[in-house]
Amino acid sequence: MHSLADQESSPSRRRPRQSSPPSSSLAPPSKRPKFADASMASATVRGKLPEIIDLSEQPSAFQPHAGAKKLVIKNLRRPGNRDAQIEQYYARTEKNLDEGLSAIFAGQKPAVPLEKLYRGVEDVCRKGSAEKVYRLLMKRIEKHLQSVVLPRIGKPGGAPQVDILRNVLAEWKLWNSQTVLIGIKA
Secondary structure, three states, X not given: OOOHHHHHHOXXXXXXXXXXXXXXXXXXXOOOOOOOOHHHOOHHHHHHOOOOOOOOOOOOOOXXXXXXXXXXXXXXXXXXXXXXHHHHHHHHHHHHHHHHHHXXXXXXXXXXXXXXXXXXXXXXXXXXXXXXXXXXXXXXXXXXXXXXXXXXXXXXXXXXXXXXXXXXXXXXXXXXXXXXXXXXXX
């Protein structure tokens, strides 16, 4: 251990405190040198200084008297082929609707999602061909009722009336579920 006398005589590792006179109210001097002229500053210091901005000049990007710029649209589809694509879409939609009705009447799930079929019906109706969709639907319903439902209800001949009524009730329940899928509202 060091004695008190050794500590007083040995040099301290701490830096001596600089005391400022209490009468001076000036701020302590800055550690960074301030340059009056930017040309005197080094390149690194000048990089940190803000550039002088002249607000009297117009920005170079805005040139109101130069006119409109030409826009180039890439991958632009040519309008000549557009009408053929629209007709193909409506033909494909009609085919999908017919196949969807056949699948629903057969008790199967349509190959095309119902949402897409509903959207197709909306598109055809907006085009102005609602009567075409109506005729397609009525033709398919009549065909289904004549060829499938009527033979299942009752075979002509000696079937008891109770059995015929059971068949009618079963077909009615099936018909209601099919019309809900198709979107027919009673």
